[in-house]
Amino acid sequence: GAGVSQSPRYKVAKRGQDVALRCDPISGHVSLFWYQQALGQGPEFLTYFQNEAQLDKSGLPSDRFFAERPEGSVSTLKIQRTQQEDSAVYLCASSPMGAQSGIQYFGAGTRLSVL
Amino acid sequence: AQTVTQSQPEMSVQEAETVTLSCTYDTSESDYYLFWYKQPPSRQMILVIRQEAYKQQNATENRFSVNFQKAAKSFSLKISDSQLGDAAMYFCALGTQGAQKLVFGQGTRLTINP
Numbered sequence: 001g002a003g004v005s006q007s008p009r010y011k012v013a014k015r016g017q018d019v020a021l022r023c024d025p026i027s028g029h030v031s032l033f034w035y036q037q038a039l040g041q042g043p044e045f046l047t048y049f050q051n052e053a054q055l056d057k058s059g060l061p062s063d064r065f066f067a068e069r070p071e072g073s074v075s076t077l078k079i080q081r082t083q084q085e086d087s088a089v090y091l092c093a094s095s096p097m098g099a100q101s102g103i104q105y106f107g108a109g110t111r112l113s114v115l
Numbered sequence: 116a117q118t119v120t121q122s123q124p125e126m127s128v129q130e131a132e133t134v135t136l137s138c139t140y141d142t143s144e145s146d147y148y149l150f151w152y153k154q155p156p157s158r159q160m161i162l163v164i165r166q167e168a169y170k171q172q173n174a175t176e177n178r179f180s181v182n183f184q185k186a187a188k189s190f191s192l193k194i195s196d197s198q199l200g201d202a203a204m205y206f207c208a209l210g211t212q213g214a215q216k217l218v219f220g221q222g223t224r225l226t227i228n229p
Binding site: 031040041048056102106 | 119121148150152157158159160161162165206208210211212215216217218219220221222
């Protein structure tokens, strides 16, 4: 596709439900990032993949958060037993391999509301 | 650890005027990049401008330019001839070769007055 695609655009979950957020990176991009953006704040790093390898998951706030990218393309961020504090916009970004520019290309995000 | 600070939560400017958004950062890395991203209500983060730390020359992209003061760890964005379409949240971000991830500031909401 032309850009990073995320689905769904909006997700409403009841507290305790599990949710899955999808990210389709730009075709051929090796690096993939997930960020969490609370209302009125800047994005905060969650996790990073290079191909299918999860190289950094230091930003995941708890063991309820899990991300995967099994074939090195599409990625899914899963949140188990959602809590109200999980309400945020989840942004996905991708970057080509060996990019010395450091530029990341972002999707429009998924807004998660936990009631 | 890397940090980015934007001390102006909100800024406003008259259409066609010039505005400067401030950003300071901290890192112990010697090889890093600095970015300004724009986030309109659609939530799509759009890259405005990028600066490589090893380059002394300030980056420029049309009406957008930066003032990169490496010793002071300052990276401000100047928008000339402001247009209504420039209204958005602006985020300053720091990226390093080692960490790969971007560290963002808290953002500045820019309003353009017609």
